[in-house]
Amino acid sequence: MIDIQLIRKEPDAVRSAIDKLGAEAPIDRILQLDQDRRELLQQVESLRQERNQTSEQIGRMPEGPERQELIERMRGVNLKIGELEGRLKGIEAELETALYQVPNLPHESVPVGADESENPVLRQEREPKEFGFRPLPHWELGPRLGILDFERGVKLSGSRFYVLKGAGARLQRALISWMLDLHVSQHGYTEIYPPALVKEQCMWGAGQLPKFAENIYRDAEEDLWLIGTAEIPLTNLHRDEVLEFDQLPLSYAAYTPCFRREKFSAGRDVRGIKRGHQFDKVEMYKFTAPEDSYAALERIVEDASDVCRALEIPFRVVQMVTGDLGFTAAKKYDLELWAPGSQEWLEVSSVSNCEAFQARRTNIRFRRTPKAKPEFVHTLNGSGLALPRTLIAVLENYQQPDGSVLVPAVLRPWMGGIERIEAAP
């Protein structure tokens, strides 16, 4: 959430920032509730002060009519306190609900735009190569090679599920291990294996709730929710902690499965493995001091870019305009790999600086000096990378005229030396 102080002090700036997002937020209601809350709070506190002082006095008094009279009076004061507290509680609950609905505000450097069609492409590395034949989309290539089975995926779990088999399954596993090793040994991340089921509180903390409730799977009996991204457990890893300044930045890399209902994408990308209900992802995550977060954002884009570079597949970096920032990001970039068979740029990574938005929701702070007041950290996340789409890009870019697929050189050590994936005879 954003800082209530900011809403209180500069409501017009907040309103215009939310306009740029193309979003809506109950700013007027928040201002009213905030004012009501403070007025009530002062009344309640002065009554409580009276009760505390009088009760102490009663404790010291001998039995007698005077003491009884004070006790009687305090009964009345208590009644009043109870009534005011009830009202205060209601207002605070409503205020919190309203604050949780306010999206993060865009950083001043983010270009204003209505939607994704206005996202500028910042740069591109490598040109799509000439194949000399018509490159196949992965949904044809995979089944022909016997490494991708849609029918059996549907048999097991319904639409948007598939089975990877043989060299296909191994290729994904190789990608996961290689990416994690790259981030851990070359980019300074600490590997984390987090739970894929988390409490509802974690969903609010990471900003998945309240907006994306329809897209989340959850257990009907327990308070356990399936993560749509490792960003969720990683955000909450340090919930309610006060970190030391010299610990920062904390950099984590995690491999997890991700689960999404895809209710918002009904009918879109139904072919292939581009958008499923379950997919794997390697995620990068950082906790930084506020003044360092924008340098860290660029750093994560580079870390994700290194993956694309090493795979020797054309990719580009796209900046999200204000209208495409989503709920939690103040600034966001996407990385897209070229898929020559599908003939499209595939979003394989999304890199965001959430500033203090998630830290405020999860109460994650740090102290500059041992005596200093705790401040909220900044949090950043970026895919590094999403597996199915990376797999698509590898298969489609490395396909050969004879229908086989070469294994990218960097992956061969993780593939037991296999250099080429060929259809079983």
Next chain:
RNA sequence: GGAGGGAUGGCCGAGCGGCUUAAGGCGGCGGUCUUGAAAACCGCUGUGGGGCAACCCACCGGGGGUUCGAAUCCCUCUCCCUCCGCCA
């Protein structure tokens, strides 16, 4: 799933319903002493909120209740520990 035990400040650990404004200790910070350090002694040592100054309010795992007054009594939930059952 069943039975029992527990949860108190950064840590350990006391706490008959009212001088608890949470004892005491450890650790940490500052000071005195010292050439310096140690020791000793003295003081300070949480978070959030409101006023934005003095100050006030809340917080003893969470929530609710009893009372003029709750760390303390009652209900409930969560987590941890021990044992039993089940289990990859």
